[in-house]
Amino acid sequence: MINEKNEKSTNFIKAIIDKDIESNKYNNRVHTRFPPEPNGYLHIGHAKSICLNFGIAESYPGGKCNLRFDDTNPVKEEEEYVNSIINDIKWLGFDWEDRLFFASDYFQQMYEYALELIKKNKAFVDDSSAEEIRLSRGTLTKPGIESPYRNRTVVENLDLFKKMKKGEFPDGSKVLRAKIDMASGNINMRDPVMYRILHASHHRTGNKWCIYPTYDWAHGLEDSIESITHSICTLEFEDHRPLYDWFLDQLGIYHPQQIEFARLNLNYTIMSKRKLLRLVTEKYVNGWDDPRMPTLAGFRRKGFTPESIRDFAERIGVAKSDNVVDYALLEHCLREDLNTRALRAMVVLNPLKVIIENYPEDKVEEMEAENNPEDQNAGKRIIHFSNEIYIEREDFITDPPKKWFRLSPGMEVRLKHGYYITCTNVIYDKSSGEIKELRCKYDPNSKGGWTDDGRKVKGTLHWVSAKHAIDAEIRLYDHLFLKENPEDASEGKDFIENLNPDSLQILKNAKAEPSLINAKPGQNCQFLRQGYFVADLKDFSKEKLVFNRTTGLRDTWARIVRSQDV
RNA sequence: UGGGGUGUCGCCAAGUGGUAAGGCAGCGGGUUUUGGGUCCGCCAUUCGUAGGUUCGAAUCCUACCACCCCAGCCA
Numbered sequence: 244m245i246n247e248k249n250e251k252s253t254n255f256i257k258a259i260i261d262k263d264i265e266s267n268k269y270n271n272r273v274h275t276r277f278p279p280e281p282n283g284y285l286h287i288g289h290a291k292s293i294c295l296n297f298g299i300a301e302s303y304p305g306g307k308c309n310l311r312f313d314d315t316n317p318v319k320e321e322e323e324y325v326n327s328i329i330n331d332i333k334w335l336g337f338d339w340e341d342r343l344f345f346a347s348d349y350f351q352q353m354y355e356y357a358l359e360l361i362k363k364n365k366a367f368v369d370d371s372s373a374e375e376i377r378l379s380r381g382t383l384t385k386p387g388i389e390s391p392y393r394n395r396t397v398v399e400n401l402d403l404f405k406k407m408k409k410g411e412f413p414d415g416s417k418v419l420r421a422k423i424d425m426a427s428g429n430i431n432m433r434d435p436v437m438y439r440i441l442h443a444s445h446h447r448t449g450n451k452w453c454i455y456p457t458y459d460w461a462h463g464l465e466d467s468i469e470s471i472t473h474s475i476c477t478l479e480f481e482d483h484r485p486l487y488d489w490f491l492d493q494l495g496i497y498h499p500q501q502i503e504f505a506r507l508n509l510n511y512t513i514m515s516k517r518k519l520l521r522l523v524t525e526k527y528v529n530g531w532d533d534p535r536m537p538t539l540a541g542f543r544r545k546g547f548t549p550e551s552i553r554d555f556a557e558r559i560g561v562a563k564s565d566n567v568v569d570y571a572l573l574e575h576c577l578r579e580d581l582n583t584r585a586l587r588a589m590v591v592l593n594p595l596k597v598i599i600e601n602y603p604e605d606k607v608e609e610m611e612a613e614n615n616p617e618d619q620n621a622g623k624r625i626i627h628f629s630n631e632i633y634i635e636r637e638d639f640i641t642d643p644p645k646k647w648f649r650l651s652p653g654m655e656v657r658l659k660h661g662y663y664i665t666c667t668n669v670i671y672d673k674s675s676g677e678i679k680e681l682r683c684k685y686d687p688n689s690k691g692g693w694t695d696d697g698r699k700v701k702g703t704l705h706w707v708s709a710k711h712a713i714d715a716e717i718r719l720y721d722h723l724f725l726k727e728n729p730e731d732a733s734e735g736k737d738f739i740e741n742l743n744p745d746s747l748q749i750l751k752n753a754k755a756e757p758s759l760i761n762a763k764p765g766q767n768c769q770f771l772r773q774g775y776f777v778a779d780l781k782d783f784s785k786e787k788l789v790f791n792r793t794t795g796l797r798d799t800w801a802r803i804v805r806s807q808d809v
Numbered sequence: 810u811g812g813g814g815u816g817u818c819g820c821c822a823a824g825u826g827g828u829a830a831g832g833c834a835g836c837g838g839g840u841u842u843u844g845g846g847u848c849c850g851c852c853a854u855u856c857g858u859a860g861g862u863u864c865g866a867a868u869c870c871u872a873c874c875a876c877c878c879c880a881g882c883c884a
Contacts, residue, residue: 384811385880387880428812429811436881457882478878481813482879559832560822560823562823565877565878566821568821575834578845691842797846798845803844
């Protein structure tokens with residue numbers, strides 16, 4: 244046997260860390276952090292970052308990863324989001340031990356660092372309005388103009404800044420700015436704002452503070468205070484790295500290394516928190532955990548497993564080029580995981596009644612069915628067979644196309660774990676002309692779905708005994724957006740235009756085998772020949788069975804039909 | 810027209826001067842009591858383009874092209 248190496252994927256960030264370990268740059272420490280802002284729910288893009296940061300910590304001896312809420316903007320942040328984020332990361336299976344931190348815990352320390360910068364004459368209080376600052380910042384090609392307040396004395400700056408903190412000035416009347424270079428080609432270096440006045444209540448510090456640090460000022464300090472070694476963030480912060488470095492260098496404090504990677508994009512979905520919030524507030528979906536949402540809460544409710552998401556994160560890799568990953572890869576990871584462990588069951592989504600005329604009306608047989616052909620340890624269960632059953636409406640056709648091997652008049656098929664049946668008659672509804680029911684005969688020698696006479700019966704259908712079936716509601720989910728790139732909208736319109744009107748289809752008349760009454764909310768299962776489904780976390784009960792489709796099975800027949808249509 | 814990035818198969822992505830990994834998707838076939846699964850096979854003479862250096866270049870040099878990010882008191 245060839246030596247099977249359990250090779251974990253590597254990436255450029257691990258390469259940097261490996262080098263740093265080799266040169267003993269951080270004393271052999273590896274310490275990352277995941278720093279969400281609690282202003283929305285986590286989505287699959289965050290999962291990439293979470294898996295990266297926590298995954299790196301796991302893969303180096305003694306590696307650590309902190310969970311740190313970057314809560315520097317009280318007007319956008321809420322405790323509900325803090326709780327959902329904690330819940331989602333735990334669900335993914337990561338552990339920050341006792342290292343749960345909040346940027347707001349460092350406000351006092353940050354304030355003192357700011358005082359220090361002012362004393363070094365590297366920061367000043369600016370009375371300019373937001374508008375004035377914007378106007379004087381210059382443009383991409385023209386340098387900015389220095390603020391008329393830039394040359395205030397250290398003493399005056401100290402006094403003013405302390406008064407800002409005390410609440411002596413109204414919102415927006417003053418800011419603290421770093422004194423760097425208004426002519427820099429990098430706009431972030433044109434005297435960036437460090438503190439703004441916000442008389443707002445913070446979800447953790449209440450009204451203790453009325454000045455709040457900006458991201459650029461705060462983030463490096465947070466990393467430094469926590470002794471982070473590698474501060475991993477997304478590409479758009481590349482331009483901010485010189486500023487990150489500048490603050491830490493001016494202060495002369497511990498200096499982590501910022502490394503940027505490309506965020507995840509998935510086709511058929513949007514990843515912007517702002518836009519996801521809009522879908523929620525404008526009720527295009529039923530909340531942050533709607534199974535159509537790319538949030539972790541949404542994926543969870545749709546039946547995705549944390550394992551499949553971690554596998555996905557591993558497979559997409561980490562690099563610096565803009566990317567749009569195919570949703571099919573995520574589904575592949577999901578199916579691979581669920582195939583081995585989801586228990587099988589039979590559920591007829593769109594029932595068509597079949598009466599087996601030569602089967603005794605009052606007879607019921609108990610048939611044995613395996614719970615999972617991929618796992619013998621999953622055991623077996625009993626299903627009931629009787630003369631009246633339901634099959635899937637689309638498994639019958641009066642005039643079959645080529646290669647069709649499901650039911651049609653005169654055709655014989657196998658009922659999985661049941662008997663062979665042959666269609667003998669089709670009963671139509673007189674008023675609508677629709678097929679009302681089928682009459683069939685069964686072969687008594689085919690019990691269990693097999694005969695020894697060498698007969699070829701290619702088609703196998705799922706079914707459920709009409710007398711024993713229990714009603715279920717099935718929610719079929721499809722892509723939330725019609726287009727691979729939802730942002731590709733016509734003139735003057737936005738992504739809302741591309742919403743898929745059929746992203747949710749509710750089937751209220753499904754017939755399920757009785758064993759499903761024992762399903763637990765959140766339990767994954769495979770409905771034979773249909774796909775993977777999950778008992779809904781919120782709405783499933785013994786009184787009302789509600790299942791969400793997680794994803795369909797690969798459908799070779801659909802592909803054949805498609806290729807024949809063309 | 811400033812600054813910062815990125816360009817390797819339809820989609821991700823290895824590769825770091827020695828002659829293009831892997832996964833997904835797709836295609837063909839075997840097997841199959843899920844048209845599921847599984848197994849086998851196929852799928853970049855070429856790495857944004859054009860020059861150059863070299864015995865040898867996706868990797869080095871030069872020029873050009875395309876795309877992304879930045880002008881919040883958001884993160």
